[in-house]
Amino acid sequence: MEVAANGASDYILDFLHYCHALTSEFGCSLVTLNHEDIYSNTETPTFILQMEYLADILIKAEPLATGLAADVHGQLTVLNKATSHVLGSSRNKVHNFHFKVKENSVEYFYPGSHG
Secondary structure (H helix, E strand, O other): OOOOOOOOHHHHHHHHHHHHHHHHHHOOOOOOOOOHHHHOOOOOOHHHHHHHHHOOEEEEEEOOOOOOOOOOOEEEEEEEOOOOOEOOEOOOEEEEEEEEEOOOOEEEEOOOOOO
16 A cells, blocks of 8 residues: 555555544454564654554564474464453453464464474
8 A cells, every 4th residue: 555655654544544434334344464574674663553553453473582493483462452341441462372384274372382
């Protein structure tokens, strides 16, 4: 979308805000894919931060923090920003998974449970 908008991220964010508003009206979901590494060289990662702010669920696929391993190819962090009103407070739920890419699928498991 950024290429079509000639790099004008404000137009993209306006469009995504509009789409986000429609999800509530029509009871549907909006799924976007961001390549965060593209924005890692920018001084202010405003665009990515605003995209993350709009998200109800954020899934990040990353390499292992400890480096490469033969039986684990990476980790997923799943942040569910849905609010749960327990005593008037809201909570974010974070789940971490490891994954291994296979020939025709991907295997997901909790850290330390694969063996």
